[in-house]
Amino acid sequence: xxxxxxxxxxxxxxxxxxxxxxxxxxxxxxxxxxxxxxxxxxxxxxxxxxxxxxxxxxxxxxxxxxxxxxxxxxxxxxxxxxxxxxxxxxxxxxxxxxxxxxxxxxxxxxxxxxxxxxxxxxxxxxxxxxxxxxxxxxxxxxxxxxxxxxxxxxxxxxxxxxxxxxxxxxxxxxxxxxxxxxxxxxxxxxxxxxxxxxxxxxxxxxxxxxxxxxxxxxxxxxxxxxxxxxxxxxxxxxxxxxxxxxxxxxxxxxxxxxxxxxxxxxxxxxxxxxxxxxxxxxxxxxxxxxxxxxxxxxxxxxxxxxxxxxxxxxxxxxxxxxxxxxxxxxxxxxxxxxxxxxx
Ligand code: 5GP
Ligand code: MN
Numbered sequence: 001x002x003x004x005x006x007x008x009x010x011x012x013x014x015x016x017x018x019x020x021x022x023x024x025x026x027x028x029x030x031x032x033x034x035x036x037x038x039x040x041x042x043x044x045x046x047x048x049x050x051x052x053x054x055x056x057x058x059x060x061x062x063x064x065x066x067x068x069x070x071x072x073x074x075x076x077x078x079x080x081x082x083x084x085x086x087x088x089x090x091x092x093x094x095x096x097x098x099x100x101x102x103x104x105x106x107x108x109x110x111x112x113x114x115x116x117x118x119x120x121x122x123x124x125x126x127x128x129x130x131x132x133x134x135x136x137x138x139x140x141x142x143x144x145x146x147x148x149x150x151x152x153x154x155x156x157x158x159x160x161x162x163x164x165x166x167x168x169x170x171x172x173x174x175x176x177x178x179x180x181x182x183x184x185x186x187x188x189x190x191x192x193x194x195x196x197x198x199x200x201x202x203x204x205x206x207x208x209x210x211x212x213x214x215x216x217x218x219x220x221x222x223x224x225x226x227x228x229x230x231x232x233x234x235x236x237x238x239x240x241x242x243x244x245x246x247x248x249x250x251x252x253x254x255x256x257x258x259x260x261x262x263x264x265x266x267x268x269x270x271x272x273x274x275x276x277x278x279x280x281x282x283x284x285x286x287x288x289x290x291x292x293x294x295x296x297x298x299x300x301x302x303x304x305x306x307x308x309x310x311x312x313x314x315x316x317x318x319x320x321x322x323x324x325x326x327x328x329x330x331x332x333x334x335x336x337x338x339x340x341x342x343x
Contacts, residue, residue: 003189004155005139005148011155013135017119021094024052025118029100030059030107031256034211036099037066037075038173039123039145043096044071045166046153057085059107063257065214069172070165078109085112092118097133099145101126123148126312127300140312143185146173150193159196167200172207179264180208183294183314212261222252223262231266237342239335240266241276243324249282263290273297273342274335278320278327287320287327297341306334 006014018024026044028036040056047054056071060079066072078085089095089112101124103110120133125142142148150170153159159166171194178185198204215223222244230242244259252258263277274297277290289307291299293314300316303309307330309318320327335342 003151003192005151006137006155010135010137014121014137014152015156017094017121017135018047018050018052021119022053023088023092023094024054025088025092025095026054026056026098027095027106027109027113028058028098029105030109032058032060032062032066032099034066034176035144035146035173037062037069037072038169038171038176039098039149040075041069041071041169042146042149042153042166042173043098043123044074045162045169046149046156046158047096049158049161055088057088057109059109061256063260064255065211065257065260066172068210069169071169078106078112082108085109089113089116089118092116094118095120097122097124097131098149099124099126101129101131101138103131123152127310143187143190144174144177146170146177147190147193150174150197151189154196162200164200164202167197167202168207171197171202171204172211175204175207176211180212184312216253216255216258218253219258222248222254222258223265225252226262227265233266233269234335237335237339238271238273239276239342240269240272240274241278241328241331241335242266243278243287243328244280245324246280246282249280254282263292267292267294274299274302274338276331276334278324278331280324285321285323287322287324289318289320289327289331291316291318297338302334302338306330306337 024047026040028040044054044056056075095118103114121135122131122133123137125139125145127140129138226242233240263275266275275292279288291303293299298313300311303316303318307318311317
């Protein structure tokens, strides 16, 4: 299987950086998703195999549908253990930055990350990487950072020595970043990688259930409520959006992660090209925005232009510093501004 992604120089440099390091950190973006957590845990396994003293640090809470992943108990949260993490950034020899393209994506941890004297390696699949690093592995065409982690580990000849503790999180991140292999996952290498991961005796059906069949009753009812009461469908634009207020979140006993994936649902309407979710923050006067599109509709450009955000061609996010009403107005403007691409 030829799935190598590093050129000869990168391969040598990666190996050298790892060989030279003792204390290693693996960090990912705030509000980490399956790919961020999966790639961090998988890479940390590889670091353990290389005999490193490795710590995974995440900026803040990760969703509870990922808590079952092996070794999550070893993950350190920056928001909860700031002093310890700052100290680790000071003494680390090498920091791996996984699944983010720009330092501000690590939120409160940004200062610690940019001021560390450790060498840095970026492994990511977002556009326009600008994390200052000694080695940058950036492949926007990759399905996920987990795919990149697999390919590097494979190229470095370490896959045979790794077990489930590597294969489970890596499979999980590839699965979540492709919506269960329903988008951005048509290249044959992806399924070659999956077949290799399966040789480690992972139970992919169970991984699917652990992630996607993990809803509370409240979450299912919130989903029904939003789709029934709140969805605004604009058939002439092949677009739909919905908004959820703080009070509505309260009514359904919202906990972090409950709205995850909701934005994908309107995509099931025949011919829909764009789906937008607007969710009021539970405390601050701001609105979180998620965008999903199909084919060549660039929701990342819309996120940059209208929602102070960005992301991938078909999955992006951002925010509006304002009220939910303002966010709705901006959304309407954004949809009509992209009329030509939507109609
Ligand atoms: P989600 O809708 O799941 O929050 O975000 C979807 C994707 O959009 C994420 O994987 C991430 O790549 C990107 N994204 C979300 N929020 C932002 C943001 O504020 N800035 C940028 N550049 N990308 C974002
Ligand atoms: Mn990702």
